[in-house]
Amino acid sequence: MRRNLKKFSCSILFAGIMVGCCACSSSSSKSYTFNVDTGDKVKVELDTSDGYDITSDLPFSISKDGDQLSQGTFITSDDYESYVSVVNETDTATVIDKGDNEAYEYIMWNNNDEEYDYAICLKDSGTGILIGNNVSENSAKECFSRLKFSIVK
Incomplete structure (x- = not known):
């Protein structure tokens, strides 16, 4: 009886671990690779969990549950560099964020409280990316946080 109880306990523990592992592996992504006019090949990848999606419209568009958020x-x-200069010099734009990492540098700004934009410059390349979102600041930030950009060699 004790042996059966031990086997049963081990089975329950194993089942719990398997369920936990499956629950943790629910992230997904989708990517497109673009041949850009600068001569670079750029991969744009989006974390598609929670209903987010990316399409190759315009060259790319981000939506959530079918509603377009960013292009x-x-x-x-x-x-x-021109966008950065204009944003820093104009009265109609307010810089919200700027930063960089190993792959790119960026600036985010608000245009007349109507649109939230990102200009991104990929490092070691002649390519940049412009992303616009007219939904909200939080929507723009969420879309941006889900994106990864890389130069394909």
């Missing part, structure tokens, strides 16, 4: 297009690194 992105490619620019040159010179265009990126």
